[in-house]
Structures are given as structure tokens and as C-alpha cells.
Amino acid sequence: MQVRSAAVLVTGLLAAGAMLLTGCSQPATSGDVAQQGYQSGDGSTRTWAAADRQGPVTLSGTDYEGATQDVTDWAGDVVVLNTWYANCPPCRAEAPDLAAIADDYADQGVHVLGINHTDAAGTAQAFQTNHGVPYPSIHDEDGSAVAALEGVVPVNAVPTTIVLDRNGMVAGRILGVVDPSTLRSMVDELVAEPVHAEPAATPST
Secondary structure, three states, rough: HHHHHHHHHHHHHHHHHHHHOOOOOOOOOOOOOOOOOOOOOOOOOOOOOHHHOOOOOOOOEEEOOOOOOEEEHOOEEEEEEEOOOOOOOHHHHHHHHHHHHHHHHHHHEEEEEEEEEOOOOOHHHHHHHHOOOEEEOEEEEOHHHHHHHOOOEEEEEEEEEEEOOOOOEEEEEEOOOOOOHHHHHHHHHHOOOOOOOOOOOOOOO
């Protein structure tokens, strides 16, 4: 009996450790668009060449301080989107790295925006204060922000980090906890890219 109990304990600890190193899932609820299909991320990274990028992403909502956040207001800048919630171990683990990136790249016109479907204002704001988070997060209570992302790129884990180029197109995605050097490399490459000009209108005849 003691052997079996020890085995169960070890299994539980291993599972908890795996969740911390990758990403954490949230239970889906009936009719909950933002949560359906969520699973733990493995830290996998994908990038897209300019010609293969999908979008532009149109995403907006109200943050926990009551201000409106709209990624289209940042046209011409690089945008980093991050899904999170306070009780997610990988979200807590990566918070200092995301905060540092937001601070370090602010003068280069890079914007970081969180998306939180789960937490009430008090919980989210306590997380932001405790982890020194300098950027806002949309209170995505109805799941519309995640749904807008899902219409362009799969968001299969919490946390997921998506990087938009200067034209609002999806250039990169990290499923699970962020590796800061990988994210910084993505951002550096996108900051160096020009804004693609809109195609000229065809003159009427």
C-alpha cells in the first residue's frame, strides 16, 4: 500500500513539473469558445516568412483599468500578444521575461498586450503588480479576443504568445512558456522589417 502511494505521489509531481515547463490547460465549458480545444503547450515555436503570413489581426477589448485596447491603433509597429491567467504556473514563470521585453523595446515602438479570459479584475491586477507587468491586458470575458486570433492562427495553449509584424500579420507563435531569447530574436527581425506599402488603387477608366 505504501509503495502504491509513493508511486502516485511521484506521478503527480512529475505531471506538475511537466505543466510548469510547458503550458497549462484550462477546462473547457459548454459554449465557451475561447477554452474549447485548449491543451498544454510544449514551447514549440513557429515563424512565417512575410509572403506566407496571415492577417491582418483585428483585435480589441477593454483592459482591467477600463481603457480600450485596439491593435489596429498600433499599425506600423510590432505587437506581441500573450494569453495568460493568474493561476497558470508557466504564465507566472514567463511574466518577468515578458515585462523585460516590453520595457526594453518600448522605445522601438513594440507593444505588448495580454489577453486574459479567466480572471476578475482584482486577481489580474494583483498578478500585474506582483510581477511588475508594465503592459495592459484585455479582460476577454466573452472570449472575443481569443476568437479573433483563432480566426487567423491556432491558439492551442495557455500561455500562447503571438507576434504581429508592422502590418498586423501573424509572423510568429510560441505555444507554452516563452523562451526570452527566441522571442527577442523574433522581435528584432520584425523591428528591422519595413512597413509594406498598400497596393496602389487602380485608376478608373
